Amino acid sequence: VLSVIRELKGSPSFYMNPISQYLKLGEKGLDINSVNLEDFEGPIKDFIKEREFIFNLRATLMRHKDLFLRWGLFANQVFVHSDIPRREKEIIILRIAWLSQSEYEWEHHVAGSKQAKLFSDDVINRIKQGPDAEGWDSFDASLVRAVDELYAKNCMSDSTWKILSGRFKTNQLIEILFIVGYYNLLALTMNSLGAQVEGMYKTNQK
Structure with a gap:
């Protein structure tokens, strides 16, 4: 302990x-x-x-x-302690938070990402829109698509895995699976238990 x-x-x-x-x-x-x-x-x-x-x-x-x-x-x-760079990690987290309707995680990670100056409002909106939103490069679009595939089918497609493997090592690809799974678990837990978003965060989920 x-x-x-x-x-x-x-x-x-x-x-x-x-x-x-x-x-x-x-x-x-x-x-x-x-x-x-x-x-x-x-x-x-x-x-x-x-x-x-x-x-x-x-x-x-x-x-x-x-x-x-x-x-x-x-x-x-x-x-x-993840080996995935924070920017890419936050894209993953924000996309699964959006898909799973986790207001708590969405608000926290939008605030944290803005504090770290990772994303503009345009990128935040792009994360909401998904992998086909205008403005993504091929890798980022595939990162968002990986989250969508895992959320919808519990499996990342071979084509998405191949694109991501062009930049990420095997351990990082495995981490993507766990990050999506972890934040999806957190979403269903917090949504079911009714945990409220702290007051200063209630500005970002629109």
Whole structure:
């Protein structure tokens, strides 16, 4: 358990620090005063007490202690330690968030992408439109198409795999499958549990 908490604490600041800090916005997620610390114990309790606030995602998943700890490691691997460059990774995440109607993940990753200056509004709109939108190059269109294929058929086509393999190594291609699967899982979880988007994010899903 302690090693998991250390792993979570070791994440880059853009992932773990209060989102209001790097966006310079006042609104926050679930204040720790709204969380009953008596519901938690040990390292998780300490983890909560150290934060100014808790993302609603984490506050929800913390209700299942063992799952939360193991989920945190998987989430770090998929998002923080992935071998896929962040720009391409965010294209994947935003497309599956859009397809799966995950308002929570869409809002968070649009904000994060804009903060990192990865995309213009035109590219964000292109992600919504899909692989046939005007303006994509062949590789980016294939990246978006891969997400569409995995979402619709649970399988990436050979032709899409071949195009992506022109730039990505095998381990990166495998990561695409896990990123899409992870964020699709997160979408159905957050949609079903009704976790609300923190106030400062409610501007991007239109």
